[in-house]
Amino acid sequence: MIIRKPADINPSEITPESVFHGRREFLRRAGLAGTGLLAGSGCAAEEDPAEDPGTLSKLEVASGSPYSTDAEPNSLEDIMSYNNFYEFGLDKSDPARLSGDFRPRPWSVTVDGEAELTGTFDLDDFIRPHPIEERVYRLRCVEAWSMVVPWNGIALGDLIKRFKPTSRAKYVAFETVVRPEEMPGQRRGVLDFPYVEGLTMAEAMNPLSILALGVYGVSLPNQNGAPIRLVVPWKYGFKSIKSIVRISFTEKEPPTTWNLAAPREYGFYANVNPEVNHPRWSQAKERTIGTGFFGEKKPTLMFNGYGEQVASLYEGMDLRKFY
Amino acid sequence: MPSNRQIRFFLKPLVFLACTAPLAWIGLRVIGFGPSLGPNPVEVLQDEFGIWTLRLLLATLAMTPMRYALGKAWPIRFRRMLGLFAFSYATLHFANYLVLDQQFDWALILEDILDRPFITVGFVGLMLLVPLAITSTRGWQSRLGKRWIRLHKLVYPATILVCWHFWWQVKKDATEPLIYVGLLILLLGARLWHNRRGARVKTTGPTTS
Numbered sequence: 120m121i122i123r124k125p126a127d128i129n130p131s132e133i134t135p136e137s138v139f140h141g142r143r144e145f146l147r148r149a150g151l152a153g154t155g156l157l158a159g160s161g162c163a164a165e166e167d168p169a170e171d172p173g174t175l176s177k178l179e180v181a182s183g184s185p186y187s188t189d190a191e192p193n194s195l196e197d198i199m200s201y202n203n204f205y206e207f208g209l210d211k212s213d214p215a216r217l218s219g220d221f222r223p224r225p226w227s228v229t230v231d232g233e234a235e236l237t238g239t240f241d242l243d244d245f246i247r248p249h250p251i252e253e254r255v256y257r258l259r260c261v262e263a264w265s266m267v268v269p270w271n272g273i274a275l276g277d278l279i280k281r282f283k284p285t286s287r288a289k290y291v292a293f294e295t296v297v298r299p300e301e302m303p304g305q306r307r308g309v310l311d312f313p314y315v316e317g318l319t320m321a322e323a324m325n326p327l328s329i330l331a332l333g334v335y336g337v338s339l340p341n342q343n344g345a346p347i348r349l350v351v352p353w354k355y356g357f358k359s360i361k362s363i364v365r366i367s368f369t370e371k372e373p374p375t376t377w378n379l380a381a382p383r384e385y386g387f388y389a390n391v392n393p394e395v396n397h398p399r400w401s402q403a404k405e406r407t408i409g410t411g412f413f414g415e416k417k418p419t420l421m422f423n424g425y426g427e428q429v430a431s432l433y434e435g436m437d438l439r440k441f442y
Numbered sequence: 443m444p445s446n447r448q449i450r451f452f453l454k455p456l457v458f459l460a461c462t463a464p465l466a467w468i469g470l471r472v473i474g475f476g477p478s479l480g481p482n483p484v485e486v487l488q489d490e491f492g493i494w495t496l497r498l499l500l501a502t503l504a505m506t507p508m509r510y511a512l513g514k515a516w517p518i519r520f521r522r523m524l525g526l527f528a529f530s531y532a533t534l535h536f537a538n539y540l541v542l543d544q545q546f547d548w549a550l551i552l553e554d555i556l557d558r559p560f561i562t563v564g565f566v567g568l569m570l571l572v573p574l575a576i577t578s579t580r581g582w583q584s585r586l587g588k589r590w591i592r593l594h595k596l597v598y599p600a601t602i603l604v605c606w607h608f609w610w611q612v613k614k615d616a617t618e619p620l621i622y623v624g625l626l627i628l629l630l631g632a633r634l635w636h637n638r639r640g641a642r643v644k645t646t647g648p649t650t651s
Contacts, residue, residue, distance in 0.1 A: 193481075201481040209615055212480060262613075264482060309615040380614060399560055399611065401550060408481045412472075412542055 181250035214342035223345035232368035235283035249273035271333035292373035317373035491535035498528035507632035560610035567603030
């Protein structure tokens with residue numbers, strides 16, 4: 120599947136949430152969920168200014184996924200207005216307000232390190248062989264709030280195989296773009312930029328790990344990590360690094376930004392774990408974003424509820440030590 | 443210098459309105475006027491009530507240095523109102539935490555207060571303000587006499603704890619809490635400076651009361 124060139128399209132062409140939900144409901148009733156729903160199939164839509172996606176372009180989404188949750192996704196407005204993306208500012212509303220100058224195209228990604236195929240690739244070529252799936256994932260932030268996001272992305276494992284990592288590749292490191300002129304938060308230098316993250320090879324190859332290119336059938340908004348970001352739903356949100364420009368295969372555990380900033384508070388693994396509290400707050404429960412003043416807090420699930428898929432990765436590991 | 447009448451019928455009502463304005467503004471936003479509270483309104487309430495507590499505590503502590511600077515006693519007449527408003531916002535902050543944030547999960551609330559230093563510090567700060575609010579009336583003031591002044595010195599540790607509470611809950615950039623810490627240092631420093639000078643005047647020359 121190919122992402123269309125970033126021709127700006129009329130917001131009214133984008134599948135609105137109501138249609139999105141209607142379609143999911145239809146497919147669920149028909150027992151077809153996950154068997155090839157076509158997002159962005161050009162439904163006529165009423166304009167909804169609350170969803171004004173600006174210059175977002177439509178994505179060709181090939182299929183749904185058995186890994187999607189049945190939980191009701193948050194609105195696009197919630198997803199686009201409540202973000203932690205320090206490159207644009209510290210406040211949750213800063214990324215939406217201050218990311219207007221960011222140019223997600225043209226974009227290239229560099230692959231280097233312990234792999235047979237390395238180099239710098241145009242984003243379109245980088246992702247071209249891979250079908251874009253819809254993955255409706257729970258997102259749990261380390262700050263004890265959560266959302267449900269209908270990502271559109273490609274399986275990270277499939278992409279990694281294309282570059283033929285060598286036997287010495289034990290970890291995959293990721294790096295965010297540095298563009299202080301377009302990213303006002305980088306000019307303040309609150310964190311050591313570039314933002315860097317990493318996974319073990321096994322984590323990266325897990326079928327839950329994706330590189331997201333869109334949400335709700337449109338290309339990623341700047342504040343959500345345009346044009347390409349990682350999504351690892353069993354880990355706290357800060358692991359899911361945004362606006363990626365480099366992927367490196369390494370033999371040693373790569374440094375990760377929040378771990379460097381506060382090693383006692385943020386570990387390399389950062390798996391969602393209700394039993395290991397953040398030193399300054401409890402991780403036992405989470406607030407669901409978008410439920411207003413009286414939404415009940417939910418108990419947080421081990422591995423954010425993805426234990427069936429990922430618990431085996433950590434067998435025999437003391438998750439209190441490797442937090 | 444404002445006259446008694448001006449203070450009572452003009453300045454005090456004005457300060458009263460100014461102190462209720464943040465609450466009124468939040469209230470309007472809650473019922474849908476003004477900018478939306480966003481996808482996590484409980485967090486916005488928590489932050490707004492918290493920051494106004496600290497701002498009003500600093501305003502309360504600014505009255506004495508203002509008296510020194512002006513050489514007039516009238517700023518002191520605003521101190522009780524400002525202090526009680528600070529306490530009111532602190533109470534709203536804590537009530538929002540208990541009701542909307544933790545939803546009366548007493549086990550978690552207790553764990554928070556006992557195990558999480560930044561919450562412990564904020565809670566102790568609030569507890570220190572309780573006796574001050576209770577004894578803020580004229581009746582208590584005369585009943586306690588000199589001890590009233592000693593008791594009300596608790597506002598200093600309380601404000602220090604509130605600053606600390608703010609500083610410790612920040613994930614990274616501590617610029618904003620440090621600005622408030624700086625203001626607090628200025629306000630406390632002004633007292634020290636004034637008292638020192640006062641002491642020197644006392645030892646070196648005749649006092650003029």
